[in-house]
Every structure is written in structure tokens, then in C-alpha cells.
Amino acid sequence: MTTSLEWHLVRRPHGxxxxxxxxxxxxxxxxxxxxxxxxxxxxxxxxxxMRGRMNDAKSYAxxxxxxAPMHGGAVGIVEEISDAVTDSAGRExxxxxxxxxGFGWRTTVQLSSTWVRVIDTDLAPxxxxxxxxxxxxxxxxxxxxxxAEFAPGDTVFVSAAAGAVGSLVGQIARLKxxxxxxxxxxxxxxxxxxxxxxxxxxxxxxxxxxxxxxxREAAPDGIDVYFDNVGGxxxxxxxxxxxxxxxxxxxxxxxxxxxxxxxxxxxxxxMITTKRLTLRGFIVGDDESLRGQxxxxxxxxxxxxxxxxxxxxxxxxxxxxxxxRELMGGGNVGKMIVTL
Numbered sequence: 001m002t003t004s005l006e007w008h009l010v011r012r013p014h015g016x017x018x019x020x021x022x023x024x025x026x027x028x029x030x031x032x033x034x035x036x037x038x039x040x041x042x043x044x045x046x047x048x049x050m051r052g053r054m055n056d057a058k059s060y061a062x063x064x065x066x067x068a069p070m071h072g073g074a075v076g077i078v079e080e081i082s083d084a085v086t087d088s089a090g091r092e093x094x095x096x097x098x099x100x101x102g103f104g105w106r107t108t109v110q111l112s113s114t115w116v117r118v119i120d121t122d123l124a125p126x127x128x129x130x131x132x133x134x135x136x137x138x139x140x141x142x143x144x145x146x147x148a149e150f151a152p153g154d155t156v157f158v159s160a161a162a163g164a165v166g167s168l169v170g171q172i173a174r175l176k177x178x179x180x181x182x183x184x185x186x187x188x189x190x191x192x193x194x195x196x197x198x199x200x201x202x203x204x205x206x207x208x209x210x211x212x213x214x215x216r217e218a219a220p221d222g223i224d225v226y227f228d229n230v231g232g233x234x235x236x237x238x239x240x241x242x243x244x245x246x247x248x249x250x251x252x253x254x255x256x257x258x259x260x261x262x263x264x265x266x267x268x269x270x271m272i273t274t275k276r277l278t279l280r281g282f283i284v285g286d287d288e289s290l291r292g293q294x295x296x297x298x299x300x301x302x303x304x305x306x307x308x309x310x311x312x313x314x315x316x317x318x319x320x321x322x323x324x325r326e327l328m329g330g331g332n333v334g335k336m337i338v339t340l
Contacts, residue, residue: 002038003028004107005027005106005317006026006027006105007022007321008023008025008068009054009066009067010066010067012054012055016325016328017324017328024318027069032080032110033082035082035083035085036110037085037093038078038080038081038108038109039077039103039109039110040107040340042076042098043130043337043340044105044320044337045336046072046323046336046337047136048254048257048327049061050072051257051328069105071102073102073130075098075119075129077099078099081093081095087099087114087116087117093118098121100130105320123303124302128302131309132168132298132302132307133299136165136168137294138284138290139165140166141298143169143284144176144227145290147280147282148226148227148248149225152177152178153177154179155180155222156170156180156223156224157225157226157227157241158170158184159183159230160185160230160252161185161190162185162186162191162194162332163334164335165252166229167183167194168298168309170198170199171306175307180202181200181201182202182218182219183203183204186206187207204217206233210233211233211237212241215238222242223241226246227249227251228248228251228252230253230255231255232256233255235253239268239275240268244275244276246277246278247279248278248280249282250281250282311335311336312332312334312336313339314326314337314338315338315339316338317338323336323337323338
């Protein structure tokens with residue numbers, strides 16, 4: 001009988017997740033039902049939003065169930081099909097195809113073929129569909145261009161700029177004609193990567209100096225667009241630095257994800273009125289209208305080397321929770337994945 005190793009959430013974390021909140025469980029898989037495929041996962045994604053799903057709280061995504069496998073983006077190889085089946089785009093699925101799906105955190109999964117999408121590994125490695133060509137990439141693209149209404153000549157600031165989303169926001173802004181691109185990161189090596197390899201004009205090490213001071217020095221003429229992955233002091237600093245009629249796309253607030261008590265908001269919210277700012281929160285899946293444009297444009301940039309897509313990979317299903325905790329502590333550069 002085929003079995004799968006799966007990470008289960010067994011207890012709601014209080015503050016930073018601990019090993020006792022999870023269990024690695026071996027689960028037998030039944031024979032395939034009609035219309036199903038069996039996929040051997042080769043990599044799965046760990047992302048900051050998953051921390052919110054570990055809480056029993058109302059949000060844009062339902063909480064993970066206790067004593068059940070967690071889930072998230074994954075890529076894998078189709079090992080068995082029940083009959084002639086097609087994927088979510090209507091493409092025929094064959095044994096040996098590489099597919100993208102939403103059932104990570106496990107080694108093998110059985111699911112309806114309509115929940116997978118066959119991907120083109122000639123364009124990019126499979127893991128790229130968890131990052132630059134996947135959810136983080138579309139988050140960066142849509143958030144910057146549609147939500148923040150970026151225009152050529154804008155000065156752009158992005159927090160957590162060495163992460164999967166932030167590193168792409170800055171590069172897309174540069175390719176689209178930004179006047180100046182500034183990022184924040186948590187150590188000198190990450191900051192050097194932003195400026196030396198990704199083409200950022202400046203990078204602020206928020207652990208070496210207050211972010212408000214560093215941003216003021218990096219953007220003496222202010223900023224027009226802020227892409228927020230952090231919240232907290234970064235959001236307050238961005239509001240202070242924004243020019244009149246500036247726009248912010250609020251994507252995440254990782255600074256407070258492990259908080260055990262309410263975190264204070266920015267102390268300068270009055271500037272939203274005096275500067276006539278626009279701050280918009282967004283969930284990436286709310287609007288798919290740019291999906292085709294994103295895949296064509298970002299895919300082209302990836303092919304010709306205009307975009308750098310870096311990954312931090314951790315090997316082995318057993319290291320899944322360690323990889324997640326490393327991600328939440330800022331231990332990644334680019335997209336964090338677990339390879340199997």
C-alpha cells in the first residue's frame with residue numbers, strides 16, 4: 001500500500017510555533033478513485049501567510065484543521081492516473097507530467113485531476129512555479145501595478161525586500177521605469193544582494209539603524225509607492241516618507257504574526273489625511289485579470305535574464321517545520337521551499 005508522510009497541526013501555536021505544535025504522520029493512501037491522480041511531491045512552499053492559518057481566527061483563508069495535513073503550494077510528478085483525465089486548464093494529464101497544486105506539506109497526494117495544473121519545465125524549473133511564476137510572483141506584479149498604481153518615474157520602497165515577494169517587487173519596479181527603488185532587509189549580505197545583483201538603488205538594514213532614519217537617508221526626496229510586507233515600524237516610516245498623493249499596497253504584516261497581544265499601529269496616521277495618501281490592503285487571489293499578462297511578461301523576463309529569482313531550499317520532509325520557522329525568522333533569501 002502506498003503511504004504518505006504528512007505534517008499535521010496538532011495544537012494552535014501561542015506566539016512563535018514550536019515543534020510540539022506539529023506531528024509528522026505516515027498515512028496510507030487508498031486506491032485511486034475515478035478522475036483522480038497520484039502525485040509524488042518534489043517540492044512544497046512555506047510562506048508567511050501560513051502562520052495566520054495556524055490560528056483559530058476568522059480571516060481571508062480558513063484555519064488549518066487540527067490533526068489533519070496542512071496544505072499550500074507544491075509541485076510534483078504524476079505517478080498514476082485512474083483513467084483519461086484533464087487538469088484545471090482542460091489539458092490532458094499523463095503519467096510523468098510535472099504539475100502544480102495546493103496540497104503541500106506531504107510527500108504524496110491523491111486528488112482530483114482538476115485540482116492540478118500541468119506546468120512547463122522547459123521555461124523554468126518546477127520550483128519556480130512556487131515563486132517567481134507562482135503566487136509570490138503574481139502578488140508582486142498585481143500588488144505593484146494594479147493595487148499601488150505604479151507609474152514610471154515613481155520612487156518605490158518595499159519592505160522585506162530580500163524575500164520571495166519583495167525581491168520581485170523591486171525588480172519589476174526597476175524594469176517598469178521607477179525613478180528610484182529602495183528596499184529594507186535584515187542584514188548587510190541581503191542588502192548587498194539587493195543593490196549589487198537585483199538593481200535596487202539603495203537598501204536599508206533595519207537591524208543596523210532605525211528604519212525611519214535609514215529610509216529618510218535613502219529617499220531624501222520622499223517616496224511615491226510603498227509595498228508593505230512587514231507592517232509595524234516599517235509602515236509608520238513609509239507613511240512619514242510618502243509624498244503627497246502617495247500609494248501603498250498592504251500585502252502582509254510579518255512583524256506581528258507571532259504576537260501574543262495586539263500590536264500598536266503607526267502613530268502618524270493623521271498624515272494619511274494631510275498628505276492625501278491611499279493605503280489599500282489586498283489578497284492576491286481576489287483578482288485574476290492580470291494573470292495572463294503576468295505569466296507572459298514575467299516569463300519573458302525570466303527567459304532573458306532580466307529578473308533574478310533566488311531560492312533558499314531545505315531538503316527533506318522532516319525539515320518542513322524547521323524551514324517554516326527559519327522563514328519567519330528571516331533566514332531565507334528569495335523563495336523558501338522544501339525539497340523532497
